[in-house]
Amino acid sequence: MHFPSDDRVPTRLRLLSLSEDVLVEVGADGDHLVAFTRWGEIRIDDASPLVFECLQRMSLGPVSVENLPGVGESFLLWKSGRDDDSCEPWYRLWRVLEQLGGCVEQSLGLDDDTEPVLSVQPVCRTARFWLPPDIEPDRPIKLSRFSGLRACDEQLLIESPVVRCKVVLHRPPATWLIGSLCRATSIAELASELRLPVAVITDVVAYLVAGGMVLLGEQGERPRFAEDDDQRLLPWSHHDLMFHARSRMGRHGEHSGAVFPYVDRMAAPPVTKDPPPGPRFPLYQPELTELAGRDPSLTAVVEDDRSHRRFPSRPLTAKQLGELLFRVARIRWTKLVNTVDGISYLVSDRPYLSTADLYELELYLSLDRCAGLSRGSYHYDPREHALTMINDSDPDLVELMDAAKVAAGSTQRPAALITVTSRVARLAWMYSGIAYSTTLKHVGALQQTLQLEATAMGLASCPVAVGDGIAADLALRLDWPAEVSVGEFIVGGRP
Secondary structure, three states: OOOOOOOOOOOEEEEEEEOOOOEEEEOOOOOOEEEEEOOEEEEEOOOOHHHHHHHHHHHOOOEEHHHOOOOHHHHHHHHOOOOOHHHHHHHHHHHHHHHOHHHEEEEEEEOOOOOOOEEEEEOOOOOOOOOOOOOOOOOOEEEOOOOEEEEEOOEEEEEOOOOOEEEEEOOHHHHHHHOOOOOOEOHHHHHHHHOOOHHHHHHHHHHHHHOOOEEEEEOOOOOEEHHHHOOOOOOOOHHHHHHHHHOOOOOOOOOOEEOOOOOOOOOOOOOOOOOOOOOEEEOOOOOHHHHHHHOOOHHHHHHHOOOOOOOOOOOEEHHHHHHHHHHHHOOOEEEEEEOOOOOEEEEEEOOOOOHHHOOOEEEEEEEOOEEOOOOEEEEEEOOOOEEEEEEOOHHHHHHHHHHHHHHOOOOOOOOEEEEEEEEHHHHHOOEEOOHHHHHHHHHHHHHHHHHHHHHHOOEEEEEEOOOOHHHHHHHOOOOOOOEEEEEEEEEEEOO
């Protein structure tokens, strides 16, 4: 692979710009500037024409530091090693850029193209302005194990939950390098392998290091990197830490919360899934007054609450399952909600907790031993409080039950397995960025309610830590990924 030019090494350009949503204006008294950003307003006490003109230029797109009005010459003097009053214009702008760190995008350009090679873009307000480090040609370098590469807006994007920025790869020199950084290497080795100018590789790597995507190591028989022994990072896998960071506000720059991201592209998903075709079995509905009269107190239930992993051979009954599902998951009412923006959607109320009453979870019962109901897998209809048989395949049932038995650490199949699924669109239609993390919270709320109610009824029960997604998809006829399995819960008689 050869660098697409003649023998001339292109000049590298340090480009600065403000995030596209940033607006800079002169304050009311004219003695300060105000930057309006996604993070809020930032007051800049330096209202000099030099600073204001530089920020205005940066708001229009990437501009090289050398071309910033009143700053370029002082920057070149500072870059050459000067540190006196002649560098003051650059220092003045530098102090402002440090204040605006979460809004300053830094890009690397080459003088042979109008598009940058790469851009380092802040994703949180605590991001800081930085200067590319000096890196020795033989210094070990490697891509962080938390860096993830994906396509976005027809470009390649590197993200990491560990750092406060993302890196957009605009041109081949950057993308070529990334593919060679999965192992420990050096700038000198990269220049030899990729046949790129050392100066270009050095600057690209410096930006990747400053952005936190590439690590600097220490020389040795086997290069060591700080990330290898960081006790704070060792317990985290890449996907767990990325999931955590993206499901909380503050460590990414995407929209988050109830912003209705798909309201113009899809209708509001229904309150419940349409009952599948198959034999229907209405379930027993207890009288609430009778339950209130004979149930133990909440304190007694909580103190008696235990996860049971041993189950007797005797079956459950259809009446017990009906009562359990009635206590936990039936729909008590539905109503239409209208937002101030004129958006309408239906919500429902059920005994367990669900954010904004959306209730995206569906329940499926796989029955091994239940008096009054045949072996097989069923879908629960919370509106009609009824089961629909969807699969009577014995091999499919055995696979689900055996997976649950192993995951629960039991020696015997439970009488009943409840598989919880999520219609993700029901949440994602309203919530941006947090739909899946929210559905997992709902699974926990549902499992807790199931456990308490099963205890109150004198049943043995146990939430299952992990399930077989493929087995559930096949046995329960799920339309993955529109509907995905997210949790399991086993129920049986007490030993």
